[in-house]
Amino acid sequence: MNYNKITAPVLDSIKTIVGADNVIVNHDELQKYSHDETEDLVYYPEVVARPQTPEQVSALMMLCNEHLISVTPRGAGTGLSGGALPIEGGLLIAMERFNKVLQIDEQNLQATVEPGVVTEEFMNQAAAKGLLYPVDPASKGSCFIGGNVSHGSGGPRVVKYGTIREYILNLQVVLPSGDIIWTGANTLKYASGYNLTQLMIGSEGTLGIITKIVVKLLPLPTLDALMLASFPTNEAACAAVSAIFRAGIIPSALEFMERRGVEWVKEHDDIAFDLQDGIEAFLLIEVDGTNQDVIFADCEKINGVLEAYFCKDVLFADSSAQKEELWRLRRTMAVSVKSNSVYKEEDTVVPRAELPQLIKGIKEIGGRYGFESVCYGHAGDGNLHVNIIKANMSDYDWNNKLKDGIREVFELTVSLGGTLSGEHGIGLVQKDFMSIKYSEVHFALWRGIKNVFDPKGILNPGKIF
Amino acid sequence: MNYNKITAPVLDSIKTIVGADNVIVNHDELQKYSHDETEDLVYYPEVVARPQTPEQVSALMMLCNEHLISVTPRGAGTGLSGGALPIEGGLLIAMERFNKVLQIDEQNLQATVEPGVVTEEFMNQAAAKGLLYPVDPASKGSCFIGGNVSHGSGGPRVVKYGTIREYILNLQVVLPSGDIIWTGANTLKYASGYNLTQLMIGSEGTLGIITKIVVKLLPLPTLDALMLASFPTNEAACAAVSAIFRAGIIPSALEFMERRGVEWVKEHDDIAFDLQDGIEAFLLIEVDGTNQDVIFADCEKINGVLEAYFCKDVLFADSSAQKEELWRLRRTMAVSVKSNSVYKEEDTVVPRAELPQLIKGIKEIGGRYGFESVCYGHAGDGNLHVNIIKANMSDYDWNNKLKDGIREVFELTVSLGGTLSGEHGIGLVQKDFMSIKYSEVHFALWRGIKNVFDPKGILNPGKIF
Known part of the structure; x- marks a missing residue:
């Protein structure tokens, strides 16, 4: 896909939409938006816009759709699979000003929040009212709930409380067309047409930009x-x-x-x-x-x-x-592993009882390829994070041979009944491995769905598949 | 859409695929497949086939796709929204021979079942191993688990345990193209591409035919x-x-x-x-x-x-x-209401705290339109079944005026933050009301998704939208 660059008139339109103060073009200031927590990957956007309303997001989408400019939505930038990297340059839409908990409804045990709310802040606000929001990834102190939705996030409490999928009742979404929709209803049950809420969850910002989130809460365990x-x-x-x-x-x-x-x-x-x-x-x-x-x-x-x-x-x-x-x-x-060595983090998930086989196999593969690994994660869900450490591996092998070793790790994962990612998403860095698990039929369905939502392919290009 | 009739050569092919013993063409025998539990609606299929393997379903789909024959999948026929009615005639695929619990995996607390297993039988088999499958609609003694998945079923225990959505890990599906895929993996977490498992749940047999179901189980409360x-x-x-x-x-x-x-x-x-x-x-x-x-x-x-x-x-x-x-x-x-009066059952769902408003409003609407109603349901989820009773309403009003009253009931439901169906689905009888809640943008997305899976529109036509 050949995207257009952002021209001066388009930049003016962006400034008109969100205000000049909320547009970043300066290289130094763009640096912050050029990476997430995935390895050492860096991709600069041409322009960053920081909208504050769904209407502003809608106007930006229409503008980019008209001019065929790539759009990358970004939460807190804590992702581990490169989902927020603007690999085609273009416009990066930073959701950091969508930072309000709009309502905690104690009658219905629900809340409505904006996507740029830090997960832990929302958990604390709910807890202050005696309510539990249990989806707490390790990065809960800095990640945004919008990013959590987009990655289908988990965290340690999934084992009892389920993933974020079980807590999202309804989403307000801006489509690439600029249309603003609610995907469902604020109800605990829903049997009214294809479930667009569930389709948005885990779609990694490739189908629409989430602007409001309705969440189910539970009574707080004491x-x-x-x-x-x-x-x-x-x-x-x-x-x-x-x-x-x-x-x-x-x-x-x-x-x-x-x-x-x-x-x-x-x-x-x-x-x-x-x-x-x-x-x-x-x-x-x-x-x-x-x-x-x-x-x-x-x-x-x-x-x-x-x-x-x-x-x-x-x-x-x-x-x-x-x-x-x-x-x-x-x-x-x-963070500790990262600070001690060059590393790559892979996110594997298998049926729970296959974990011993998985760990044993990972060590064996590491032995053959000459990499060491540190494994940890949500064993109760069969979800193991594999941190591959460079250690004594040569730069050449790290850059060239390692990929084959990682492929073997995923082949093992799939052979044990698992899949490539339990909660980090596919993003940029895992997409080459998707064919281990999925067939051309799956890819055709996914591409078809993407095309329904985003016929020009402007939204978060190059991710997942 | 103009579908073709099933010709003698196509009928021969159907018999070759599933065996002549598993093909029904006799009008008396077709009667059983001409209705579900929805009011008194009757639509005869031209032919019923009773396959037993995914490969047979695949061959039937390819045949019908090639000849543009409508295909209606049917579980136990206990549906309340007309989802299993073959309104275009054509081929009805009865899933009753997919009736085996293939595995209950006590290591992983999972089971693999065929879609034609009666829900209660599966619950009992799981319970015998100390495991809970908590999704038990009122019809659990006769409905099939495949139909439950297709309708995103609930039941009384949703309030604590969640809907069927939270228990389905993976599905084997035959697409209208004849391709047989697994939608995901047998894992408790999944962040690997658009979630086709969740998209299939609640799609009412319009995107593919489910042939195997992998289910999550819990320890049994004692x-x-x-x-x-x-x-x-x-x-x-x-x-x-x-x-x-x-x-x-x-x-x-x-x-x-x-x-x-x-x-x-x-x-x-x-x-x-x-x-x-x-x-x-x-x-x-x-x-x-x-x-x-x-x-x-x-x-x-x-x-x-x-x-x-x-x-x-x-x-x-x-x-x-x-x-x-x-x-x-x-x-x-x-069943009791049904046996006492001509009636229509509507399935409304609102945020839980809006229930008093909903019931009050339904009675008020009934007063204006001259219908009585019996309400009951899963109040813990805000899900109320409204049984509208003919009672003293004239035949003319019942057949002509009532629809406006039902529309008002749904308008009220939507105005209270709810939606048209919590667990019965939209099927045939609610689709005219979908525009109360959903916009042309929703319809375009749904039609687009349908088209990706079923470009010729052969599968369960005329349902949902």
């Missing part, structure tokens, strides 16, 4: 317990994961961490944590609820399972400070 | 409590619904029933139930879990809320026989 279990092998830890569910418990989080990851967090973050010899893997297990006896009983039951799976030691967090510390251990892992 | 609360007015009962959630309780069912509905069930079904004067509405409230103390505590908390909302009396079911009897009261209501 109590929780957190434990860290240590294991002699990755396989033992992963095998315990399935067993916990089979024992009839649904924890509110069930996270896996490799020893190496914990070591790097300790180095990077100076977290006080006694890492003993002979321990190779950890499970961070949270149970929540409203009754202390039930939580105790669940913890005891889990403890029994852990023992049967060769768990060496269980640390119960006995204060909220210690809980916070254990969660920080897990949440900062991606 | 305990439950059931109570029936009686109220002096509909409004008081509905107002109590929101208050229960605001008190921090999520019941596993929260059903509303009008007095008239209960009266008719008593007449029709001879259920022993003492219906006292001054009672106009009931809430049937279930709480489930694994700890008796928690269930008692929840019930007490609910009881407190009920008292504050003018509840007259609360009956606690004290045996499983009594629970069964109370559930039967609710589940047979549709």
Whole structure:
């Protein structure tokens, strides 16, 4: 596709639409918008516009549609698959001024928020009213809820509460045509035509730009317990994961961490944590609820399972400070790995019971290709983040041979019944691997759907497929 | 669209594909396939084929695509919106031989089932292994799980467990082209391209024919409590619904029933139930879990809320026989109403707290148009089934004026933030009302999506839009 450059008259129109103060053309200021958290990729947009209303987004879309200018929507830029990178230059629409929680409806246990609200801020506002919004990716302190919707985000609590898909009731969306629609209704059930809300979720900004989000909330659990279990092998830890569910418990989080990851967090973050010899893997297990006896009983039951799976030691967090510390251990892992080595993060997901096979296979593939890896993630969902570390790999092999190794990791994932991404999305960096799992029939359906929404292909080009 | 009739050579091909024993052309035998549970509508197919494998479905689709013959997929025929009616004649594909539970995977808490499995049979098989499949529409004893997926079905437990949308992980689908695809992966999370699984759910057999279903299961709750609360007015009962959630309780069912509905069930079904004067509405409230103390505590908390909302009396079911009897009261209501009068059933859904307004408005509209109504349904989800009864309405008014009254009911529903159907689907009988809620932009997107999957428009024509 040959997109047009943004000409002076088009730039003037952009300034008219959003105000000159909300248009960025200066190279230094554009730098911030040239990357997300994906490796070290950099693509500069020609122009950044920062609209504040759906009508402004609509006017920008119509302008770009008319002039065949590529449009890349951007949330907080915390993505890990390059979805917010403006690879064709063009206009980048930064959603940062859509930053209001418009309503928390305590009668209906719903909220209406703008897409540029930071996820954790919204969670806190809901919690202040005794309500739970449970979708908390590791980047919750900086990511936007709009980006979460666009990636079908998860986080540690999916294991009990489900992904963001189960909390989004309705979306206001600006289509590439400039039309502004609501995709559905603010209802808990919906059986009225093809579900456009669900289609938008996870579409990575390629079908429309989300301008309002109606979210379902739950009563806030008042109590929780957190434990860290240590294991002699990755396989033992992963095998315990399935067993916990089979024992009839649904924890509110069930996270896996490799020893190496914990070591790097300790180095990077100076977290006080006694890492003993002979321990190779950890499970961070949270149970929540409203009754202390039930939580105790669940913890005891889990403890029994852990023992049967060769768990060496269980640390119960006995204060909220210690809980916070254990969660920080897990949440900062991606940042710590990144600060210690050149790396690539891959997001694999398999049926839960296949995790031991997956980890074993990843190590074996790494052995053959000469890369090391740190694995951690949402083991309760079968969702493993694989951080591939350059370590001693030569620059040549890193740049040329590694791709084949990653392909093998995904081939293994798919052969175990899984898919390429559980929550990071495909974006730019995984799209070459999509053919491992999907056929030309899938691609034709996806392209067809894209074409229905965006016949000129202006919106977030080059992503997913 | 002008479809072709099934000629003798095409009929021979159909017989070759599925075997002559599984082809029906005799008018008497076709009768069974000429209707579903929607009012008294009757449309005969020209031919019924009963395939047993995805490959047979694929061959039938290719044949009909080539010859431009309309294809209507049919589950158990329990639908309430006419989705399974072959309004263009043509070939009806009856999925009744896809009746096997292929696997219940206790390691991953998943199952793979064929679409022609009766929902309750699958629930029972899962329960025998200590697992819960919670999607149980009132027709669970006869409906097929494939039809449930196609309608995005709900049922009483949605209020705690969510709709079928949250339990379907992956679908095997035969497209109108004859291609057989899996829509996703057997994983709890999925962020790999537009979500075709979610798009298929609720598409009412217009995009493809489902041939295998991968379902998520949960550990089975071991305990439950059931109570029936009686109220002096509909409004008081509905107002109590929101208050229960605001008190921090999520019941596993929260059903509303009008007095008239209960009266008719008593007449029709001879259920022993003492219906006292001054009672106009009931809430049937279930709480489930694994700890008796928690269930008692929840019930007490609910009881407190009920008292504050003018509840007259609360009956606690004290045996499983009594629970069964109370559930039967609710589940047979549709059948009882139907057996007492000519009626039409409409499926409305609004944000939960708008229920009192909705019921009040429906009665007011009925007063102006001269129809009576019996309302009941899943009040916990804001989902109300409105049974409009002919009663004293003249045949002329019933056939001509009533449609305007129903339109007003839906206009009211939409004005309260709701939509046309929560779980029954749009099918044939609601499609004329879709423009109350949706714009030409929505219709263009839906038509576009339909066209991507089914460019010749052979599959289930005339449904949804």
